[in-house]
Amino acid sequence: MSSTLREASKDTLQAKDKTYHYYSLPLAAKSLGDITRLPKSLKVLLENLLRWQDGNSVTEEDIHALAGWLKNAHADREIAYRPARVLMQDFTGVPAVVDLAAMREAVKRLGGDTAKVNPLSPVDLVIDHSVTVDRFGDDEAFEENVRLEMERNHERYVFLKWGKQAFSRFSVVPPGTGICHQVNLEYLGKAVWSELQDGEWIAYPDTLVGTDSHTTMINGLGVLGWGVGGIEAEPAMLGQPVSMLIPDGVGFKLTGKLRE
Template sequence: MSLTLREASKDTLQAENKTYHYYSLPLAAKELGDIARLPKSLKVLLENLLRWQDDLSVTAEDIHALAGWLQNAHADREIAYRPARVLMQDFTGVPAVVDLAAMREAVKRLGGDTAKVNPLSPVDLVIDHSVTVDHFGDDEAFEENVRLEMERNHERYVFLKWGQQAFSRFSVVPPGTGICHQVNLEYLGKAVWSELQDKEWVAYPDTLVGTDSHTTMINGLGVLGWGVGGIEAEAAMLGQPVSMLIPDVVGFKLTGKLREGITATDLV
């Protein structure tokens, strides 16, 4: 019986006296052909498909279609992408927690186990969008703005604190910590995730979807991520794949350097 691409690409590595399993693109290339020049973003998607191949949501044809992208620099095939985690901010994240709470309430009415209603993918909700600036220009401004924020949105934060305690794989970053993309870059991005699956430690690239168009900032760390709508984010939170066409990729090279007084924002 021939091995699936998923099985054929599986390999191990040793780190800190622990064995990790991962899905090797060089091993996959023995079946898929030369993929060395595939854009790095598509290589991350290729690993994602290899890891999730089940011949239902992800098939060998999906994997071959992505690996063959270089032939025309385009592919009209829909794939199922499963991000490692979900990033939310308070405007879009609160409704998602409300939905989870409503699901638990429905399960409770039906006599089921409410503890089974949990995110299946890690979710980080960063509170930053509702913060307003009332005070500025003095040493006490920051503390006073945070105090007013807590006072004005007390009920919301009590609810989110309950959500963090009630749901597994769900964490809340309080106001005053920074904007969600800064927090994502400095604290949440891992580059490589490791997780215990079927009694094996599996290592895989950090990927995410976020409920904000600026989520792509995380790509600066080599972490593949982009913004989606609230419904797609909730689906990913519940372990469902994000359906998407194999994306077109455009590369460009910057040369020279910015002169003094010119910022990266000016360049963009």
């Protein structure tokens, strides 16, 4: 019985006396052909498909279609992408938490276990759109503006504090910490994630979808991310793949040098 591309590309590495498993593109290339010139962003997506190949949501044909993008620098096939995490700002994040709370209420009415209603992907909600400038021009302005924000929207923050305690894999970055994409760049982004799955530590690239329009700035650090709406973000929170056409890659070359 032949192995799947997922099985054939699985490899191990050692780091600090711990063994990690990962999905190797060089190993996958033995079946897929030369993929060295595939854009790096598409290589990240290729690893994602290899890692999630199940014969249903991700098939061998999907993987070959992405690997074959170089033939025409274009592909019309739809793929299922699963981001490592989800980033939200308050305008879209708060309604998402309300939806999760409503789901728990429904499960409770049906006699089920409400603790089972949780995000399956890590979710970071950054409060960055609420603070208004009531005071300015002195050293105490920042603290005063944040205090007024917490006072005016006390009920909302009580609800979000409950959500942070009630849901696993859900964190809230309070107002005054920074704007969403800045917090993502400086604090939330990782080069590599690791997760224990079926007794094995799996290492994989950091990728995300975010409801902030500047989510794509994280690409400057080598982390694949792009903006989506709240409707697309909620399924990703619940572990469902984001359905998308294989994206096109645009290359460019910088010449010359910066002025002194």
